[in-house]
Amino acid sequence: EVQLVESGGGLxxxxxSLRLSCAASGFNxxxxxxxxVRQAPGKGLEWVTSISSTSSHINYGNALKGRTxxxxxxxxxxxxxxxxxxxxxxxxxxxxxxxxxxxWHPDYxxxxxxxxxxx
Amino acid sequence: xxxLTQPPSAxxxxxxxxxxxxxxxxxxxxxxxVYWYQQVPGTAPKLLIDRDNQRPSGVPDRFSGSKSGTSASxxxxxxxxxxxAHYHCASWDDSLRFGVFGGxxxxxxx
Numbered sequence: 001e002v003q004l005v006e007s008g009g010g011l012x013x014x015x016x017s018l019r020l021s022c023a024a025s026g027f028n029x030x031x032x033x034x035x036x037v038r039q040a041p042g043k044g045l046e047w048v049t050s051i052s053s054t055s056s057h058i059n060y061g062n063a064l065k066g067r068t069x070x071x072x073x074x075x076x077x078x079x080x081x082x083x084x085x086x087x088x089x090x091x092x093x094x095x096x097x098x099x100x101x102x103x104w105h106p107d108y109x110x111x112x113x114x115x116x117x118x119x
Numbered sequence: 120x121x122x123l124t125q126p127p128s129a130x131x132x133x134x135x136x137x138x139x140x141x142x143x144x145x146x147x148x149x150x151x152x153v154y155w156y157q158q159v160p161g162t163a164p165k166l167l168i169d170r171d172n173q174r175p176s177g178v179p180d181r182f183s184g185s186k187s188g189t190s191a192s193x194x195x196x197x198x199x200x201x202x203x204a205h206y207h208c209a210s211w212d213d214s215l216r217f218g219v220f221g222g223x224x225x226x227x228x229x
Contacts, residue, residue: 004163037220044121044222045156045164045207061217095164102170104211104218105154109163 002026002108004096009113016086020113022079022096030074033099035106036081038063038092038115046092048081050099064090086117122147122219123208130227136196139224141208143189147219151211153191155184158205158223167206168193200228 008020022034036048047061049070058070069082079096093114097106124142131137141153155168166175168184171191181197191210195202208221 035218044125045209045220046121047217047219050217059217061215100166100169103152103154105166105169105209106164107166107169107175109165111161111163 002098004098004108004110006094006096006110006113009094009115011116011118012086013119014086014088014117016117017082017084018086018115020081020083020094020096020115022081022110024077024079024096024098027098029077032101033057034072034079035097035099035104036070036079037095037097037106037109038090039095039112040089040092043092045095048094050104051079083115086115088117091115091117121222122212122215123210123221125206125208125221125224127222128225128227130229131195131198132229133198133200135198136194137198137202137226138195139193139206139208139226141191141193141221143191143210143219145189146214147189147210147212148186148191149189150213153184153186154209155182155193156207156209158207159203160205164207195226198228202226203228 035050093112095112096110098108100107152170156164157167158164172184205223
């Protein structure tokens with residue numbers, strides 16, 4: 001069974017940093033691209049960033065652009081999202097997803113981790 | 120504001136058919152596949168429709184997807200109480216060069 005478990009969310013002050021993690025199991029992690037998507041309270045889903053299986057290709061969306069770094073450790077079956085200079089509007093649930101082999105879209109998602117940016 | 124446009128809500132009684140629309144442009148829906156996700160509050164989103172109209176294994180055939188031009192639709196027939204959830208559409212955008220989503224539609228079973 002494919003499982004993705006995010007962690008690392010919490011309360012952070014504006015301007016602060018946070019590193020999210022996503023632990024994967026139930027599939028061959030090193031062969032899949034991975035993605036981070038976020039959802040602000042009461043809003044729709046929003047692409048954050050994706051990374052290819054070998055980390056050779058990274059794609060950032062407009063959310064957190066210039067303030068975030070995605071990385072992965074295939075040996076540890078883990079995905080990471082480093083977020084810096086956080087703003088109140090970055091408050092959201094951050095989801096980790098496995099990218100389907102057939103396209104760019106997630107075919108499995110984690111339950112998400114809540115990031116709250118507030119003074 | 121989301122790139123793709125969905126109605127914020129839809130509703131129906133058990134057994135009815137509910138249809139949710141998703142409107143985009145020529146750079147996303149008009150030239151790329153559409154995907155639909157179901158999200159029950161507090162749980163992970165689930166892929167419901169793949170590549171416009173394909174149901175992943177385990178998805179009931181009550182769910183169907185269609186696309187025409189720059190718009191797509193998700194139909195839920197034989198509505199059931201467990202279908203109460205948020206539904207999100209998604210597509211790749213050739214101009215933005217990343218995936219885009221709709222704002223989500225909350226389906227209520229009356």
